[in-house]
Amino acid sequence: MDKTLTGRTIVLGITGGIAAFKAAALCSKLVKLGAEVRVIMTEGATKFIAPLTLQTLSRHPVATDVFDEHDASRVQHIDLADSADLVVVAPATANIIAKMAHGLADDMLSTTLLAATAPVLVAPAMNVHMLQHPAVVHNLNVLAARGVRFVEAGTGQLACGYVGKGRLAEPDEIAGAVVELLRGDRPMAGRRVLVTAGGTVERLDPVRYITNDSSGKMGFALAETARDWGADVTLVCARTDGPPPAGVRVVRAESAEEMRDAVMSRLPELDAVVKAAAVADYRPAVRHPSKMKKGSETLTLELVKTPDILQQIGEWKRTRxxxxxxxxxxxxxxxxxxxxxxxxxxxxxxxxxxxxxxxxSAEGAGFGADTNIVNVYGAEGLVEAIPQSAKRSVAERLWRLVALRAGWDWTGPGASAAAGKEAPE
Incomplete structure (x- = not known):
């Protein structure tokens, strides 16, 4: 029997939705994989499924009340939080998602979540219109930006009678995501990738320059995701709003020319290049060695084109x-x-x-935002439309798409669902 999770402790949070009954099957699967499962149920969850069911399956008492302390030597919610290798919330209602996003702690589950330092995996389940409500979308994006991972809701017949997205993912899928997180799957291990990030700077003199509003956040998310999935990552950084992520090779490149040189010199050794930087199209024809002094009422600048890095990469590929x-x-x-x-x-x-x-120009997709809205195009047209999502989520979907279309042996997120759909013919 597969005991992949032996020695791991999983805190399973169950909230008050009709999908709570599926949590029993999830608990059973995790136990069969060798995990120690400690269950926390909200009051609403107990209306749908009895705590005794989860106690029997997990072989541990079920926590339901933050004030119901059985052992005076320990504080239960702190003990649960400290014991967890992973916290799973399934099903996660709009209510618990809002509490997590805003730091509310008014029951055993939300209090434990605030105390937990382990990774958190959330499996949302709710009515399709609730899932699409701007408040819920915002809260999900807030959590994703903090590093919370998700198992996306499925599409189908909902308990309320609607047909649409909002069904809790199946227990097998959630258990698979748990195994992936705890086993530390590295689907990009052995791949060497380069990501560019930020806005290039084209100097007029030592104190003035031409640039753009790029923050570097999208490039950083791409680099972080590739790093977490095992790739050897080179991050070529122009001007950014914050420091680059740890654990990647950082190459500083202020101008378009510097970025071009940094990228082109590394092409033969790479498996993938993602050009997320906003590169200036023009630079001042003359760069003054000292600060220009104020003169006449008007000033005319002559600008010349900068190197087109993406086009040069394409030409290099064609002529190699x-x-x-x-x-x-x-x-x-x-x-x-x-x-x-x-x-x-x-x-x-x-x-x-x-x-x-x-x-x-769209809200939630502009420079400096924590979210993005991206349409990915290939030679055949639109390949994938990524709705407003945290930039980490966008990065994950983009790397998955790259892997499938590049023909990599992909075992990462979405492999079972997407197998054969985006792979090259």
């Missing part, structure tokens, strides 16, 4: 020696109108494999 290694290349297109047309033109012109395009 036959049989030579070439990375899978993803470009980003930050647009404000006619996004699809501009993205497809850029894809063809620059010879990359995919273009991740977004309307930076």
């Amino acid at each position: 020696e036959p049989g030579g290694k070439a990375p899978f290349v993803v470009g980003f297109a930050a647009e404000t109108d006619d996004v699809e047309r501009h993205a497809m033109e850029k894809l063809a012109r620059k010879g990359c494999d995919l273009i991740a395009a977004n309307d930076v």
Whole structure:
């Protein structure tokens, strides 16, 4: 029998939704995998399934009341939090998601979640309109930005009578996600990838420059995800709003020319390049060695084109020696109108494999935001539409798409659901 989770303690939080009955099957599966499962139920959950059921399956008492302390030598919610290798909330209602996002602690589960330092896995389940409500979307994005992981709700017949997205993922899928998190699956192990991030700086003099509003957050999320999934990551950074993530090789490149040199010199050794940086299209024709002094009422600057890094990568791929290694290349297109047309033109012109395009004027998708809305295009047109999501979630979906289309042996998130759908023919 598979005992993958032997020696692991999982705190399973069950909240008050009709899908609570599935938590019994999940608990049973986790126990069969060797885990010690400690169950916390909200008051609402106990209306749908009896605590005795979970006690029998887990072989441990079920915690339901933060004031019901059985052992004077320990505080129960702290003990549960400290014991956990992973906290799983399934089903997760809109209510518990809101509590988690805003730090509320008014019952045993929400109090334990605040005290927990272990990773948290959330499996939402609710009515389709609730799941799409801006408040719920916001709360989910807040949690994702903090590193909470999710098992997406499924689509189908809901208990309320609607048909749509909102069903709790099946126990097998949730258990698989638990195994992946605790086993530390590294689906990008052995891959060497390069990500660019931030906005390039084109100097006029030592104190003035031309740049853009890019914060680097999308590039950072891509680098972090690849790092967590086992890749050897090089992050080429221009100007960013914060420090780059730890655990990746950071190369500083202020200008477009510096970034071009940093990228091109590494191409032969890479499996993938994702160009998430916002590179200036023009630079001042003259860079003054000292600060320019104020003069006449007007000032005319002559600008010249900067290197087109993405296009040069495409040209390098086309002209490299036959049989030579070439990375899978993803470009980003930050647009404000006619996004699809501009993205497809850029894809063809620059010879990359995919273009991740977004309307930076849209709320939740602009520079500096913690979320993004991305449409990914290939030569055949739209490949995947990623709705407003935390940038970490966008990064995960994009790397999965890269792996499948590049023909990598992908065993990471979404492998079973997507097998054969995006892989090259």
